[in-house]
Amino acid sequence: ESLINRIAAGEIIHRPANALKELLENALDAGATTIKISVKDGGLKLLQIVDNGSGIRKADLPLLAARFCTSKLSTFSDLSKIQTYGFRGEALASISHVAHLSVVTKTREESCAWKASYSDGVLAPSKPGATEEPKPTAGNDGTTITVEDLFYNTPLRLRALKSPSDEYSRILDVVQRYAIHNPTVSFLCKKAGSNTADVTTPSSGTVKSAIKTIYGPSVAKELLEAKAEAGKKDDFEWEAEVWFTSANYHVKKPTFLLFINHRSVDSVRVRRAVEAVYNGILPKGTFGFIYLSLVIDPSKVDVNVHPTKREVHFLEEERITEHVADAMQTVLAANDQ
Numbered sequence: 001e002s003l004i005n006r007i008a009a010g011e012i013i014h015r016p017a018n019a020l021k022e023l024l025e026n027a028l029d030a031g032a033t034t035i036k037i038s039v040k041d042g043g044l045k046l047l048q049i050v051d052n053g054s055g056i057r058k059a060d061l062p063l064l065a066a067r068f069c070t071s072k073l074s075t076f077s078d079l080s081k082i083q084t085y086g087f088r089g090e091a092l093a094s095i096s097h098v099a100h101l102s103v104v105t106k107t108r109e110e111s112c113a114w115k116a117s118y119s120d121g122v123l124a125p126s127k128p129g130a131t132e133e134p135k136p137t138a139g140n141d142g143t144t145i146t147v148e149d150l151f152y153n154t155p156l157r158l159r160a161l162k163s164p165s166d167e168y169s170r171i172l173d174v175v176q177r178y179a180i181h182n183p184t185v186s187f188l189c190k191k192a193g194s195n196t197a198d199v200t201t202p203s204s205g206t207v208k209s210a211i212k213t214i215y216g217p218s219v220a221k222e223l224l225e226a227k228a229e230a231g232k233k234d235d236f237e238w239e240a241e242v243w244f245t246s247a248n249y250h251v252k253k254p255t256f257l258l259f260i261n262h263r264s265v266d267s268v269r270v271r272r273a274v275e276a277v278y279n280g281i282l283p284k285g286t287f288g289f290i291y292l293s294l295v296i297d298p299s300k301v302d303v304n305v306h307p308t309k310r311e312v313h314f315l316e317e318e319r320i321t322e323h324v325a326d327a328m329q330t331v332l333a334a335n336d337q
């Protein structure tokens with residue numbers, strides 16, 4: 001039984017970066033304005049995320065890592081309305097099946113923090129002989145999630161991974177994306193024990209300033225902005241914000257950051273459509289930098305995508321992306337005058 005759970009969990013959490021993405025989204029959903037991440041061995045030894053969000057009530061701790069346990073929808077009929085998508089209530093449960101998971105959390109109302117550890121979906125003693133009950137401890141408002149020894153019990157999953165440094169760069173990529181998309185949240189990501197941060201952003205930025213902090217001035221000085229939104233012919237609401245480089249910037253490696261309803265996702269079709277604005281403008285084989293945030297009526301986004309498939313679909317995909325590409329083209333042309 002636990003083997004089946006482990007295999008299922010490995011389908012959802014298949015590498016450290018994707019555990020981290022889930023934990024980051026939880027911290028952001030909890031309203032955090034400061035998020036600090038420390039990583040050891042590419043996230044395989046340690047992945048720790050400290051947020052100053054709402055915290056978790058003590059009463060909610062026993063079921064925290066139970067499968068399908070989520071505070072983000074009350075009934076299944078809400079599923080099409082929630083702003084988030086993907087399978088709900090599976091992240092912490094999955095992590096608890098393939099790693100040592102512990103939580104220290106404090107809500108504003110509670111006078112002390114509570115610490116709990118989990119194994120296979122349920123509360124577990126933090127060390128042999130200890131009680132499994134949550135224990136009072138000192139702690140700030142917010143939540144610290146500690147994931148240790150990821151995939152210690154799934155050697156096949158472990159063997160499929162790249163080197164720790166490769167896994168760490170994937171982690172940095174996730175943090176950078178979310179830091180750009182959430183410029184009023186301060187992010188810090190470093191290797192555990194190191195004094196130097198590999199990502200650090202202030203809590204008072206804009207998308208543009210965060211791009212500058214992370215990708216540097218050569219990208220930032222060529223950034224153009226385009227906006228688009230649903231018109232009269234559309235029968236549902238959507239809006240797009242794009243930050244992209246002008247014809248003066250071109251590199252061999254494309255950077256495409258796509259957010260749909262505030263989740264970092266992939267869509268080959270959307271990427272191809274917006275990258276095509278550079279056809280005939282940039283030298284062959286070179287690319288620009290594109291950040292695209294789409295907010296779409298959530299009932300029009302496919303919520304049933306499996307969490308490992310970051311590929312997302314939505315209604316009127318082709319028409320919406322064409323509209324976005326047109327807006328970019330107009331800005332590019334005006335910039336060229």
Ligand code: ADP
Nearest residue numbers: 026027030055070071072088089090091092143
């Ligand atoms: P989901 O996010 O889909 O609800 P998760 O397994 O990611 O499922 O998290 C389960 C629940 O744990 C969340 O619904 C939320 O109530 C709580 N939770 C997890 N992380 C945090 C956090 N950092 N701050 C506050 N609550 C959290």
Ligand code: MG
Nearest residue numbers: 022025026091
């Ligand atoms: Mg979650």
